[in-house]
Amino acid sequence: MAVVTRFAPSPTGLLHLGHAYAAWFAADAARAGDGRFLLRLEDIDRSRCRPEFEAEIFEDLRWLGLTWPEPVRRQSAHFDDYRRALTLLEGRGLLYPCFCTRADIRREIERSPTAPHGPDGPLYSGRCRALSQSERSARMAGGESYALRLDLEQALSAGGNNLTFHDRARGAIRCDPRPFGDVVLARKDTPASYHLAVTFDDDAQGVTLVTRGEDLLPSTHVHRLLQALLGLATPEYHHHRLLIGPDGKRFAKRDQAATLQSLRNQGHSPEELRAMVGLDRGT
Ligand code: GLU
Secondary structure (H helix, E strand, C coil): CCCEEECCCCCCCCCCCHHHHHHHHHHHHHHHHHEEECCCCEECCCCCCCCCHHHHHHHHHHHHHCCCCCCEEEEHHHHHHHHHHHHHHHHCCCCCECCCCCCHHHHHHHHHECCCEEEEEECCHHHHHCCCCHHHHHHHHHHCCCCEEECHHHHHHHHHHEEEEEEEEEEEEECCCCCCCCCCEEEECCCCCCHHHHHHHHHCCCEEEEEEEHHHHHHHHHHHHHHHHHHCCCCCCEEEECCCCCCEEEEEEEHHHEEEHHHHHHHCHHHHHHHHCCCCCCC
């Protein structure tokens, strides 16, 4: 089976050296497997995405020498798909509406400072899980906004136990999404979350090998569970190292000096960048 990989940036800022590494890593893996490299725009957060960043992503990636099939998938064009997936989970009783505001959650955490922390921050207490159906309906009818959370324990017993996934660098990994607690699958302001959209799209696009930074390895446990619940294919994974900048920290969108745009303007060539990020010439 031909390998299909993808690079999936969010157009919320300029790409930096770490993105160049991730994009080349995905494209190299596709080439090594006689496969295809796809580009996807993860633009569900409409308040933070900007058309100018999107245009710059295309320009930067072309400058790096990458090509991809058009049209690229834009997550913002697929909210209906994500809604259908949520309806499916809801129909199985695996979701519940959460009316808590950020302030409610903060207050609760302050009250119990020893509450466990997960990869996305302090674990949600499950307060809204306990609401009765009539209370939920009344609050919805009253126009209160709500997020949708996965009832993790229900989800695990509905087919999410004994799951594994394979990481090229680490071998077989036993899936344990418990550190995330009742993860949010649809936010109050966005009808999908990163976890739901990315899992749905990797299947929809026939991605067979997900390559991404090792900071996202914990999230893969949630994605594997969602695959089992939604009947989606499980790709292979390769979580790669993260590039560290001269200050010893990971590159971030705020690091202006390491943006591909500024490196290009300073006269660096893509070949120099490949060497800088520790990849061979790859041609
Ligand atoms: N959109 C995510 C990011 O920019 C990438 C998600 C993924 O590769 O799964 O970090």
